[in-house]
Amino acid sequence: MxxxxxxxxxxxxxxxxxxxxxxxxxxxxxxxxxxxxxxxxxxxxxxxxxxxxxxxxxxxxxxDGKEDLLAALLEGTVTPSLRLARGLLADDGPAPAEARLWQLCRSDVELLCGGPHNLGALYLLPEVRAEQFAGFHRVRAELKETYGQLLAATESCGALDKRELVLRTDLVFGLIESVILIHRSGPERPVPVFAAATADAALRVAGVREEDLAAAREAGRNLA
The missing domain is CATH 1.10.10.60 (Homeodomain-like)
Known part of the structure; x- marks a missing residue:
């Protein structure tokens, strides 16, 4: 169930x-x-x-049991980000795709690392590979796909072929989820600062030039 x-x-x-x-x-x-x-x-x-x-x-x-509780907790770490990602993707305002991607990365990191418990660490449980967690994996895959769509809309990734875009998406999405381990080893870091720094790093991985990063960051903050 x-x-x-x-x-x-x-x-x-x-x-x-x-x-x-x-x-x-x-x-x-x-x-x-x-x-x-x-x-x-x-x-x-x-x-x-x-x-x-x-x-x-x-x-x-x-x-129904522990698996049901764990599935609900896991989906709760992804669903808000997917909702935000869909909104940012559909946004027809003046903010460039780089700014929308920055805001998604920042918000996603804050969701993964915020709160009294490091729920993101539950991703690493071997039990999560079981069939009972198909709903979580489905939502996570859709979130990753939305990351890829935002990346494709950026100036630095717009000309990439499909294979290169998939690789860039894997790298950016992998960076965001890597905060689970980083936060677990240093939970005293202020989460908002950590989230903004990770979003900056994600844009660098996406190929945004250093001279354009500050403008993308500022526009991304305004989207909040």
Whole structure:
């Protein structure tokens, strides 16, 4: 079963102090905390339910199990970026493609590294290759395709043949997702500064000239 269309209303055993979250979101918050701190394999559904302040049986009212919780968390790290990417791609305003690409890269890094838990690190779990995570991989592939479309619209990549454009897309998208490991090794870095620096690096990989980078960055910030 998927992670949407759940029934609502079954009461929880006890509410987590200072929470205020709906039951489903509380379970996701508990799972995120435990998966990133204790490890996915070492975390049981009972422990997640207890951390969220509810019975294990109640948890199964919202999620089928650990895989369902993990899939929902993973999709939550990609879906907002895909929504932004579609909007930037459809934008017919004066901002050049370089600025739109910069904003997408910056926002994507902030999403991957923001929040109290390094959810991006969950991408590295071997379990994520399983069939249950097909929805996450589908959304991620669509996001990568949108990166490629924005790259194709830039001046530096517009004349590339298909094979070269695919390579450039792989490099830029790989750079953005590499922040997962970099952030894990240095979580004290201010995320907004880290995100802007990574977006700058992505434009350099895309072939934007150094003398044009500042203008693309400024126009990208204005898109926020």
């Amino acid at each position: 998927g992670t949407s269309g759940r029934r609502v209303g079954r009461p929880r055993a006890a509410q987590r102090p200072d929470s205020g979250l709906p039951a489903r979101e509380e379970l996701l918050a508990a799972a995120a905390e435990m998966f990133t701190e204790r490890g996915y394999a070492a975390t049981s559904t009972r422990a997640i339910a207890e951390r969220a302040g509810m019975r294990q049986a109640t948890m199964y009212h919202y999620f």
